Amino acid sequence: MTDSGPAATSTAPTDAVTDLPARAGLATRVRRRVVWALVVAIGVAALAAMALSTSAPDQVLDPDEAGPQGGRVLVQVLRDHGVEVEVVRSVDELLDVDPGPGTTVVVGNPAHLGSDSTELLGEATSEADRLVLVAPTAEQLATLDLPLTSSDLGAQVTVTAGCRSTVARPDDTASVVDTRFVPVNRGGGPAATLCFALPNPRGDDEAAPADFGFGAALATVPAGAEHPEVVAVGVGSGLTNRFVGEESHAGLAVRALGHSPRLVWYQPGIGDLASAGGAGLSAWPDWLTPAAVILGTAVVVLAFVRGRRMGALVTEPLPVVVRAVETTESRGRIYRRARDRGRAAAVLRLGSTERLARRLALPPHAVEAVQAAAAAAAGMPPTQVAALLAGPPPTTDVELHTLANALADLEERVRTS
Numbered sequence: 001m002t003d004s005g006p007a008a009t010s011t012a013p014t015d016a017v018t019d020l021p022a023r024a025g026l027a028t029r030v031r032r033r034v035v036w037a038l039v040v041a042i043g044v045a046a047l048a049a050m051a052l053s054t055s056a057p058d059q060v061l062d063p064d065e066a067g068p069q070g071g072r073v074l075v076q077v078l079r080d081h082g083v084e085v086e087v088v089r090s091v092d093e094l095l096d097v098d099p100g101p102g103t104t105v106v107v108g109n110p111a112h113l114g115s116d117s118t119e120l121l122g123e124a125t126s127e128a129d130r131l132v133l134v135a136p137t138a139e140q141l142a143t144l145d146l147p148l149t150s151s152d153l154g155a156q157v158t159v160t161a162g163c164r165s166t167v168a169r170p171d172d173t174a175s176v177v178d179t180r181f182v183p184v185n186r187g188g189g190p191a192a193t194l195c196f197a198l199p200n201p202r203g204d205d206e207a208a209p210a211d212f213g214f215g216a217a218l219a220t221v222p223a224g225a226e227h228p229e230v231v232a233v234g235v236g237s238g239l240t241n242r243f244v245g246e247e248s249h250a251g252l253a254v255r256a257l258g259h260s261p262r263l264v265w266y267q268p269g270i271g272d273l274a275s276a277g278g279a280g281l282s283a284w285p286d287w288l289t290p291a292a293v294i295l296g297t298a299v300v301v302l303a304f305v306r307g308r309r310m311g312a313l314v315t316e317p318l319p320v321v322v323r324a325v326e327t328t329e330s331r332g333r334i335y336r337r338a339r340d341r342g343r344a345a346a347v348l349r350l351g352s353t354e355r356l357a358r359r360l361a362l363p364p365h366a367v368e369a370v371q372a373a374a375a376a377a378a379g380m381p382p383t384q385v386a387a388l389l390a391g392p393p394p395t396t397d398v399e400l401h402t403l404a405n406a407l408a409d410l411e412e413r414v415r416t417s
Contacts, residue, residue, distance in 0.1 A: 061108035061134060061240060063087050063265045068242040071108060074253050075265070077244075083258045087265045091117040091124070094266050099128045104260040106132040108267045110140055117272040118143040122227060129260045130229045135179040135236040146221050146230055147192050153180045153234070158247070159196045165220045167231055167256045168195040172248035179234035180215035192219040196235070218252070231256050341400045342393035349389050352407040356389075359414055378413035385410065 061071040064087065075085050088094045099105045105125045107113065110133065113121070118140050125131045133140070138149045158175045161168040174196055183192050196217035217234040221227075233239070233256060238249035257263055335344040357364040360373045367390060375385040388410055394400040 059109060059267070060111070061236060062267060063108065066241065068240065070241050071239060071265075073241045074239055074244055074250075074257070077250065077254065078258055078263060081254060081258050082261070084262045085265055086262070087267065089267050089269045091120045091266075091268070091272050094264065095120065095124050097264055099125055099264045101127060101129060102260050103128045103262045103264055104130040104132065104257060105264045105266055106134065106257055107136070108134055108265060110134070110136050110268065112268040112270050112272050113140060114273040115139065115143055117268065121266070125228060126226060128228045130231060130256075131227065132231045132233060132256050134233045134239065136232055141232070142186075144227065144230070145186055145189075146227070146232070147184055147186050147189055148181050148219050148221065148232055149184050150179050150181050150232070150234070151215075153177050153198075157199065159198060159217055161195045161218070161248075162197055163193060163195040165193045165195055165218075166229070166259070167220060167252060168218055169248075169251075172196075172252060174217060174235045174238055174249060174252070175247045176237040176243050176249075177217045177234055178236045179232075180217070181219040181232055181234055182215045183219070189224055190222040192221045192232075194219050336397075341395065341397070345393050345400060345403055348404055348407055352411055353389055355411060356414055359411075374410065374414050377417040378410055379417070380410070380413070 059065060060069045062069075063071045063075045063085070066072045078085055086097060088097060094105070105121075105128050107121070121131075122144050136150060138151065141148045141150055155177050156175060157177060158173055159177065161170055161172040161174075164170055172195075177196070177198065180198060181192075181194065183194065194216035198214045198217060219232045219234075221230040221232070223229045233252075235249065235252070237243055238247070239253050244250050244253060332344070335341075335347075353367060353370055354364045356374045357366070357370045360370065360377065362370050362373060364370070371386050371389055372382060374380075374389075375382040378385070388403070388406050394403055
C-alpha cells in the first residue's frame with residue numbers, strides 16, 4: 001500500500017510527456033487544414049466577385065443594350081413613333097410570334113444566323129410586310145434566294161443615297177458603311193433597287209459612283225412569291241446608339257423599321273447556329289465535359305497525395321561552405337597550369353569590354369565604339385585603349401599581370417569620369 005501512491009504519481013507525468021508530441025502533431029495538422037480551407041474560401045469568393053462585377057461585352061445592335069454598340073436608342077425612337085416592338089432571341093421564338101401581315105421583321109445581328117435558321121427565317125416571314133436584314137452575309141442572301149451578294153467593307157466614308165425607294169430619299173447621307181451589296185442574277189426575279197453608291201476605292205475615274213460599279217450600301221428587293229419586301233442595310237453601325245444621331249441614320253432606320261405598326265426584332269442567339277433536326281453546334285464538344293471531370297479529379301487527388309507526403313520545411317546545415325569566388329579562382333588556376341595566357345587575356349578583355357559597354361550605354365559587340373568612348377571618358381589616347389582591349393596576347397606572366405592591372409585602371413578611370 002505504501003508503494004502504490006508513488007508509482008501512480010510517477011506514471012501519470014510520464015504518460016502526459018509521452019502524449020505531448022502526438023498532441024502537437026494533431027494541432028499542427030488542424031491548423032494546416034484550417035489555413036487551406038481559408039485559402040480555398042478566399043479563392044472562391046474572389047472568383048465569385050469577379051464573375052459578378054464583370055459585365056458581358058456589348059452585342060452589336062442588341063435592342064436591350066445601352067452601350068455604344070447596342071440598339072436601345074433606336075428601339076425607343078420607334079416606340080415614340082407608335083411602333084410596337086417585340087424582341088425575340090431565337091428562330092423558335094420567331095416562329096411562335098407568327099410575323100404575318102402588319103408586321104416588319106428585322107434581323108439585328110446575323111452573326112449567329114446559321115443556314116438552316118436562315119431558311120426558317122424565310123418561311124416565317126413569307127407573309128410579313130417587310131424583312132430588314134442588317135449586314136447580311138453572302139451565304140444568307142443566297143439561302144433566301146435574293147438577287148444580291150455582299151462582302152464586308154468596314155469604312156467610314158460619307159455617301160449620298162442618290163435614289164428614291166421606300167426607305168431612302170435622294171439627299172439622305174450615311175457615314176458608316178459595314179457591308180457592300182452587289183446585284184446578281186438569281187432565277188430572273190425582280191431586280192433590287194440600289195442606294196448609296198460606293199466610290200471607287202482606287203480613287204480614279206474608271207467608274208462614276210452613280211454607276212454602282214463598286215456596290216451599294218443599301219438595297220431594296222420588291223416582294224415576291226416566296227418573300228416579302230426585303231431591305232438589306234449595309235450601314236448597320238449607323239443604327240447603333242453611337243451613330244444613330246449622325247447624318248441621315250435615324251431617318252433611314254425609322255423608314256426601314258417603322259413601316260408596319262408592329263416590329264419583331266429578331267436577335268439570333270448562339271443556338272441559331274445549329275442545324276435543323278440535328279444536335280447542333282456547341283461551344284463544348286461532347287467529350288470535353290467527361291475529360292474535364294476526369295482531369296480535375298486527377299489533379300485534386302494528386303494535390304492531396306503530394307500534400308500529405310510533403311511535410312513542413314526544415315533548415316539543414318550544409319556540409320561545406322563554398323565561396324562565390326571559388327569558380328573564378330579555379331578557372332584561373334586551370335589557365336595558369338595550362339600556361340594559356342592568351343585565353344586568360346581574352347577573358348579579361350571581354351569582361352572589361354562588357355563592363356565598359358554597360359557603363360557607357362553601348363552594345364558590347366560594338367567594340368570600336370566602346371574603345372573610342374572609353375578613351376574619351378578616361379582621357380587616354382585611343383590607340384592605347386585599343387591596345388588594352390584588343391591588342392596582342394601576352395607572352396609572359398608579367399605581361400598578363402600588367403594587362404590585368406591596366407584594364408582595372410581603365411575601368412576605374414571611366415567609372416570616376
